[in-house]
Amino acid sequence: MPETTCAECGQPADLKCSACKLVAYCGKEHQKKHWKEHKSFCRPFEVVENSQKGKCLVATRDLQPGDLILTEYPLIYGPRPHVVEEGPVPCPGCCRLIIPEEAARCEGCDFPICNPECPGLKDMELHGHECKILGLRDIRAINGLHDFYRQDTLLALRCLLLQNRHPKKFAQLLEMESHQDKRGEDTEVYKDIQTRIVDYLHDNFLDALRILEGKSGQQVLNDVSKETMHKICGIIDVNALEINQDAEVTALYPTAYLMEHDCLCNTTHIFENSAKGYAITIRAALPVLKGDHLSTMYTHALWGTQARREHLRETKYFSCKCTRCADPTELGTYLSGLRCIGTQDDEPCGGIQLPIDPLDDNTEWACNKCDVKLTNQEVCFLVNQIGEEVDNVQLSNPTVRELDSLLIKMLNFVHPNHYHAYSVKHSLVQLYGYQQGYMPNQLSDDILVRKATMCRELIDVTKKIDPANGRLPLYSGVLFHELYLANMVLIKRKWDLGIKTKVKSINLMLQECQYSLKQALKILQNEYNSPAGKKLISLVEGSSNEFEKFITRNKINLSGGSTTEK
Numbered sequence: 329m330p331e332t333t334c335a336e337c338g339q340p341a342d343l344k345c346s347a348c349k350l351v352a353y354c355g356k357e358h359q360k361k362h363w364k365e366h367k368s369f370c371r372p373f374e375v376v377e378n379s380q381k382g383k384c385l386v387a388t389r390d391l392q393p394g395d396l397i398l399t400e401y402p403l404i405y406g407p408r409p410h411v412v413e414e415g416p417v418p419c420p421g422c423c424r425l426i427i428p429e430e431a432a433r434c435e436g437c438d439f440p441i442c443n444p445e446c447p448g449l450k451d452m453e454l455h456g457h458e459c460k461i462l463g464l465r466d467i468r469a470i471n472g473l474h475d476f477y478r479q480d481t482l483l484a485l486r487c488l489l490l491q492n493r494h495p496k497k498f499a500q501l502l503e504m505e506s507h508q509d510k511r512g513e514d515t516e517v518y519k520d521i522q523t524r525i526v527d528y529l530h531d532n533f534l535d536a537l538r539i540l541e542g543k544s545g546q547q548v549l550n551d552v553s554k555e556t557m558h559k560i561c562g563i564i565d566v567n568a569l570e571i572n573q574d575a576e577v578t579a580l581y582p583t584a585y586l587m588e589h590d591c592l593c594n595t596t597h598i599f600e601n602s603a604k605g606y607a608i609t610i611r612a613a614l615p616v617l618k619g620d621h622l623s624t625m626y627t628h629a630l631w632g633t634q635a636r637r638e639h640l641r642e643t644k645y646f647s648c649k650c651t652r653c654a655d656p657t658e659l660g661t662y663l664s665g666l667r668c669i670g671t672q673d674d675e676p677c678g679g680i681q682l683p684i685d686p687l688d689d690n691t692e693w694a695c696n697k698c699d700v701k702l703t704n705q706e707v708c709f710l711v712n713q714i715g716e717e718v719d720n721v722q723l724s725n726p727t728v729r730e731l732d733s734l735l736i737k738m739l740n741f742v743h744p745n746h747y748h749a750y751s752v753k754h755s756l757v758q759l760y761g762y763q764q765g766y767m768p769n770q771l772s773d774d775i776l777v778r779k780a781t782m783c784r785e786l787i788d789v790t791k792k793i794d795p796a797n798g799r800l801p802l803y804s805g806v807l808f809h810e811l812y813l814a815n816m817v818l819i820k821r822k823w824d825l826g827i828k829t830k831v832k833s834i835n836l837m838l839q840e841c842q843y844s845l846k847q848a849l850k851i852l853q854n855e856y857n858s859p860a861g862k863k864l865i866s867l868v869e870g871s872s873n874e875f876e877k878f879i880t881r882n883k884i885n886l887s888g889g890s891t892t893e894k
């Protein structure tokens with residue numbers, strides 16, 4: 329809330345800080361004097377109530393890409409609240425993945441842990457406090473560990489535990505949107521939360537706690553009602569951010585949660601682990617004008633409009649109406665486009681089927697060349713069928729041949745940029761050059777050219793839906809790197825044949841190599857914290873060194889955008 333007294337002298341004040349509007353001054357002089365202290369708190373946004381979106385963050389000044397918007401620590405964080413039926417689960421101390429059957433056990437509560445020295449186990453802000461409650465169950469399991477020690481319930485328990493330990497934080501938490509009105513007793517989500525979280529915590533720990541509290545006369549948790557527990561679970565589902573770096577962490581932030589969704593969002597964020605938890609730092613990703621809403625993306629950028637909107641409706645309870653969703657071509661990418669089955673003069677019409685009104689969930693689809701129309705049901709059926717087939721093939725560790733034939737088959741039905749085709753092509757460019765029988769020296773020039781072309785096409789689509797590289801940096805990083813690799817094999821082959829930089833195409837390919845590596849490193853600059861990001865950066869750095877050596881060894885001058893042979 330804005331102050332009405334001067335932040336410097338405490339006298340009545342009516343001059344608000346124009347950037348954050350959160351502090352006021354009696355005059356310019358005191359505003360100047362206070363700036364040294366205020367600048368680290370001054371935020372370039374204000375919280376505004378919107379009739380459709382609820383509370384939103386609105387820029388109070390123009391921002392350039394890269395400008396800092398906010399850094400803050402979580403109110404609370406813990407293991408991802410997802411059920412895991414087999415395989416690795418997060419350690420309750422640090423959230424790093426462990427295999428429960430092989431893991432050590434916590435001496436306080438017997439939950440599987442990464443190791444008894446894990447600092448998070450004793451930390452009262454992490455496992456330390458909840459451990460005392462989990463330890464009230466005095467039986468231990470040898471089999472069926474996933475069912476017995478349920479990490480997916482711990483974040484909800486940690487939220488509950490804030491109420492007595494950090495009442496202000498608990499109040500802040502309860503202010504968040506939980507959409508309880510859409511999660512009533514007859515809904516699947518209610519039934520799931522009731523059995524998976526509420527009953528599990530009550531039956532195993534909270535009922536025992538109540539008995540203990542009765543005996544000792546000391547209350548550890550005031551409110552463990554099912555209403556509060558359902559509200560907390562709703563708050564987690566709607567507002568929590570997933571931090572998939574070196575651990576499976578989910579966190580609730582005091583301000584960052586207010587960013588609204590936009591499929592073409594204008595901010596980007598990174599997480600950095602420190603003693604105080606995972607700090608989030610949000611920066612402008614695109615130019616932002618004063619008055620613009622600050623947005624992030626709640627769903628997957630590479631899904632088509634119908635899939636994104638359905639996901640947002642089911643998990644965040646709103647219908648997205650952003651520019652990308654409203655555009656049948658999805659910003660000219662045709663990510664949801666289908667090939668028309670219509671004919672003209674006995675030939676396929678060659679048109680593309682697109683939704684007439686993508687914001688209408690039952691929209692008809694129409695061809696942009698002939699008058700064939702499809703119902704939404706027909707489209708959903710086809711797209712789901714193709715999606716299932718893609719999932720099955722992708723999960724089966726496919727060969728190049730299998731992916732190739734899937735792509736050829738699917739291109740009879742979908743636009744070459746369709747998001748299912750994107751996914752198959754993205755896998756293919758990573759298999760050419762790596763799989764047995766398709767190693768670099770085994771690839772024909774034609775296949776290398778095909779790989780490079782696919783990379784360029786996918787880069788083009790990715791740029792349109794993620795112009796600031798905030799959402800798909802790993803996808804783009806891989807594409808630029810694979811483009812470099814394909815070009816480089818072709819260049820070396822031509823080089824060995826004596827075709828050198830006098831040939832224009834080699835010049836262009838060398839320039840594209842240099843550009844691809846630079847772009848990959850630039851796009852990946854914030855990805856050091858994830859294992860996949862780190863691995864890719866090191867590959868790109870290795871390629872950059874190789875490229876430099878090639879350039880030096882062959883005395884190629886690439887400066888000024890042109891190459892010259894010695």
Ligand SMILES: C[S@@+](CC[C@H](N)C(=O)[O-])C[C@H]1O[C@@H](n2cnc3c(N)ncnc32)[C@H](O)[C@@H]1O
Nearest residue numbers: 380381382383505566567585586588589644646
């Ligand atoms: C993480 S919260 C954001 C803060 C929320 N606006 C509030 O008032 O607490 C997510 C919720 O905000 C609303 N919201 C976010 N982006 C929206 C959008 N683009 N259109 C409509 N509602 C949106 C939805 O109700 C969604 O479930």
